[in-house]
Amino acid sequence: MCLGVPGKVVSIENDIAKVSIGGVMYNAALALADTVEPGQYVLVHAGFVLEVIDREEAEETLNTLREYTNLYTELEIGGER
Amino acid sequence: MRFVDEFRDRDLIAALSRRIRDVSRSPITLMEVCGSHTLAVQKFGLPSLLPDTVNLISGPGCPVCVTDVRFIDRACALSERDEVIIASFGDMLRVPGSRTTLEAQRAAGRDIRIVYSTLEALKIAKENPERSVVFLGIGFETTTPTCAAAVLAAEAQGVTNFSVQSAHKLMKPAMTGLIDDGVPINGYICPGHVSIVTGTQIYREITERYNVGCVVTGFEPVDVLQGVAMLVEQHERGEPQVEIAYRRLVTHEGNRKAWDTMLEVFEPCDSNWRGIGVIPESGLALRERFAAFDADRAFEVDSGPPVEPQGCLCGEVLKGLRKPNDCPLFGTACTPRKPVGACMVSSEGSCAIYHKHAGEQVA
Numbered sequence: 001m002c003l004g005v006p007g008k009v010v011s012i013e014n015d016i017a018k019v020s021i022g023g024v025m026y027n028a029a030l031a032l033a034d035t036v037e038p039g040q041y042v043l044v045h046a047g048f049v050l051e052v053i054d055r056e057e058a059e060e061t062l063n064t065l066r067e068y069t070n071l072y073t074e075l076e077i078g079g080e081r
Numbered sequence: 082m083r084f085v086d087e088f089r090d091r092d093l094i095a096a097l098s099r100r101i102r103d104v105s106r107s108p109i110t111l112m113e114v115c116g117s118h119t120l121a122v123q124k125f126g127l128p129s130l131l132p133d134t135v136n137l138i139s140g141p142g143c144p145v146c147v148t149d150v151r152f153i154d155r156a157c158a159l160s161e162r163d164e165v166i167i168a169s170f171g172d173m174l175r176v177p178g179s180r181t182t183l184e185a186q187r188a189a190g191r192d193i194r195i196v197y198s199t200l201e202a203l204k205i206a207k208e209n210p211e212r213s214v215v216f217l218g219i220g221f222e223t224t225t226p227t228c229a230a231a232v233l234a235a236e237a238q239g240v241t242n243f244s245v246q247s248a249h250k251l252m253k254p255a256m257t258g259l260i261d262d263g264v265p266i267n268g269y270i271c272p273g274h275v276s277i278v279t280g281t282q283i284y285r286e287i288t289e290r291y292n293v294g295c296v297v298t299g300f301e302p303v304d305v306l307q308g309v310a311m312l313v314e315q316h317e318r319g320e321p322q323v324e325i326a327y328r329r330l331v332t333h334e335g336n337r338k339a340w341d342t343m344l345e346v347f348e349p350c351d352s353n354w355r356g357i358g359v360i361p362e363s364g365l366a367l368r369e370r371f372a373a374f375d376a377d378r379a380f381e382v383d384s385g386p387p388v389e390p391q392g393c394l395c396g397e398v399l400k401g402l403r404k405p406n407d408c409p410l411f412g413t414a415c416t417p418r419k420p421v422g423a424c425m426v427s428s429e430g431s432c433a434i435y436h437k438h439a440g441e442q443v444a
Binding site: 072 | 096303
């Protein structure tokens, strides 16, 4: 049941967040999450917000992985393999 | 979609595939223990992007698949009572019990409702005060806190007609149990969303005592390949470690609030994993304080003797010892439309996933 999906918090009322997932609005309870604010991206699972997505970590991960892309592009340009 | 599309980038996928090929020299067997990982691996065709040295196997990460047949039999028997409403996640409905299924019971007119959230089940209880709602609680550490939250809400709101029949389970005892059982595993692709809740603490023993690497991995193709790359690199260096690849959502500490909520309501107990057997301290049962919300205590049920299907290899498949297409029933007697074993029913079951996605390229 790891069916968590990322979405964007649009509004919050009474411990329930309205989250936009692929353009469709879903309700997600905040009972299991610490502070959540509108505008944040969160992981929603079985009707609950489980965690806020750390955008800096996401960028860092992508940047680290892009170094491999650059490395292999350079190797190919240099005629390797 | 944000935080999805970037992790499906073809250039990154190609670069990671290349990286793994470059680094991997010695054979390595990696097990994932999450139905969503099984799905991601097959759906995105990842085995074809990996060198022959890397063997990906699937473990018991499908909570529906490992639920004891008696759990289903009990739920079906309970559904016979007019005052009971069974509330369940969708994919439990078609799992074969000893004699029938929840879907068949529903077709025969019993009140069985699919819910997407435990809070929906609680709402049904509040809207039907003269009936008794029994929520079928399955799932690991990702889902159990949501069940705990509903029980706490029921207690706080004075709801007396809501109970949980728990088959919730913990991931780690199965992960160590498989190694103890001799399943050859060099590294674990650790479940990304379970780990949001648990953090990495639960994997320390696996690495320290068994020398098996653990990398917490997400579910998009870039995520899975990144996790594989990290495990391969650990293996080549001879340094198994606990690492997080899925850093945008997982921390070493985990979500303490979700974890504490889960343990406020549930405590570990021995649990029978369908196809595998009893794993000590691997299940979660409601604590004494919540006895009023425990369907097992609240209802006296005779569900008859448990019966398992003949020839079904689900047990071996769940332990990663056989692939779905090794099973004599796969694709013939057992198909998604007419499943024999649980692994063919659930959207997270290995056999259902293979049947849909692996097609001609099964290895």
